[in-house]
Amino acid sequence: MAYRWGMAVDIDKCTGCEACVTACHAENNIPTVGAGQASRGRAMHWIRVERYYEGSFPDVRLKFRPVLCQQCDNAPCEAVCPTYAAHQNEDGLNAQVYNRCIGTRYCANACTYNVRFFNFFNPEWPKPLHLQLNPDVSIREVGVMEKCTFCVQRIKAAKTEATAAQRELVDGALQPACAQACPTTAIIFGDLNDPESRVARLARSPRGTKLLEDLGAEPKITYLQKQPWHEPDAY
Amino acid sequence: MSQVFPKSANAWSKASVLAIVFVLLSVGWVVLTIQRSDFVTSANQFVEQPVQFSHQHHAGGIGIDCRYCHTSVEISPSAGIPPTKTCINCHSQIWSTSPYLEPVRASFRDDKPLNWVRVHDLPDFVYFNHSIHVTKGVGCETCHGRVDKMPLMIQKASLQMEWCLDCHRDPSRYVRPRDQITTMGYQPAVAQAELGPRLVKEYKIAGLEHMTSCSVCHR
Numbered sequence: 497m498a499y500r501w502g503m504a505v506d507i508d509k510c511t512g513c514e515a516c517v518t519a520c521h522a523e524n525n526i527p528t529v530g531a532g533q534a535s536r537g538r539a540m541h542w543i544r545v546e547r548y549y550e551g552s553f554p555d556v557r558l559k560f561r562p563v564l565c566q567q568c569d570n571a572p573c574e575a576v577c578p579t580y581a582a583h584q585n586e587d588g589l590n591a592q593v594y595n596r597c598i599g600t601r602y603c604a605n606a607c608t609y610n611v612r613f614f615n616f617f618n619p620e621w622p623k624p625l626h627l628q629l630n631p632d633v634s635i636r637e638v639g640v641m642e643k644c645t646f647c648v649q650r651i652k653a654a655k656t657e658a659t660a661a662q663r664e665l666v667d668g669a670l671q672p673a674c675a676q677a678c679p680t681t682a683i684i685f686g687d688l689n690d691p692e693s694r695v696a697r698l699a700r701s702p703r704g705t706k707l708l709e710d711l712g713a714e715p716k717i718t719y720l721q722k723q724p725w726h727e728p729d730a731y
Numbered sequence: 732m733s734q735v736f737p738k739s740a741n742a743w744s745k746a747s748v749l750a751i752v753f754v755l756l757s758v759g760w761v762v763l764t765i766q767r768s769d770f771v772t773s774a775n776q777f778v779e780q781p782v783q784f785s786h787q788h789h790a791g792g793i794g795i796d797c798r799y800c801h802t803s804v805e806i807s808p809s810a811g812i813p814p815t816k817t818c819i820n821c822h823s824q825i826w827s828t829s830p831y832l833e834p835v836r837a838s839f840r841d842d843k844p845l846n847w848v849r850v851h852d853l854p855d856f857v858y859f860n861h862s863i864h865v866t867k868g869v870g871c872e873t874c875h876g877r878v879d880k881m882p883l884m885i886q887k888a889s890l891q892m893e894w895c896l897d898c899h900r901d902p903s904r905y906v907r908p909r910d911q912i913t914t915m916g917y918q919p920a921v922a923q924a925e926l927g928p929r930l931v932k933e934y935k936i937a938g939l940e941h942m943t944s945c946s947v948c949h950r
Binding site: 580583585586589591593594595596632633634635645648649652656657659660 | 805806808854855856857858860862863866935940941944945946949950
């Protein structure tokens, strides 16, 4: 059976430590652009931790929400790509084919969640930092869009290994770097097509909401929280 | 006032329209031919190695199985380059004083690997996995050619995307039984047209949609 990769993020568990952001940078060869470019909005973080302040001083509550590509079923980024570099692959991932991308940046403009990033320069890793590059992930060149892949290199490796050994993938055996790094296990990854997988059960949870669900992009990431968002009175 | 154009200009203008089309098509043909040529793909070109290792002698003449040296081909994306120790297994006994093999012995003595030059080099944005191809019944020979007849290793195929897709679109033309993976000069026992589709089914080789999806190889 085909897989349909999804994620559940428990906001109540998230402490905002940003270990996921660091892990993502290390795993996916994401370049840092420096303060100057970052101030022009060219910073690249496939996953970011958004901070929301609720209440007024001194009774302030801070909430964190890790935001990454929502791997939408009805993705706005894919429809606008003139070269089909952004496309839905058979596992339901919004795949980005870097060597096909011509850098129109339409997808970044269409994306509801601001999770697509453009390489304004050729990335550089001054020696000896080049030794930390992950050989399983392409280095993106100047003029190419990039985005969270749900660590497709890990998915590919696990699937290939399972196929070669002629067995099925086990739930939980495979997780992206952000989920692996999360100290509070706020990020759960798995196959939504398997009704018994952890992520599928969490996706059915009454605590679950989707980010900007009304826009109809049908994201595959479920955010779990005790109270609905933007109801500070509930605390 | 006399006419600017003579009467023959009619014929010239018609001919020039045809000529423009012909020139454009020729330029297109030349570009495509150069782009597929060995000059661009670096196919069929010998590469200078630290030791001029002969696959013809070792794989063809002596009959060493591919997997004796390329040990990880069945379990890993990379087939693996053997360490110097693998060479020394035999060459501590035979040809152990040959000056030709001095770089190998020096490498073993100093514990410094030989710097073999990669012959089959794919672009960095494409990810090839040996283990899955071998498991699904793609023989060494299918991509690497008759290695047992190569005194020096050459890249036999163009390694261009159209070459990959040729098989990915219809693998039944190329698959062989798993026990024949490393066989050189393999001939199917029954007609490939009959054997191929059967093996595709038996080895559960994915359909066209999966095999030609960009993200199968690019990520």
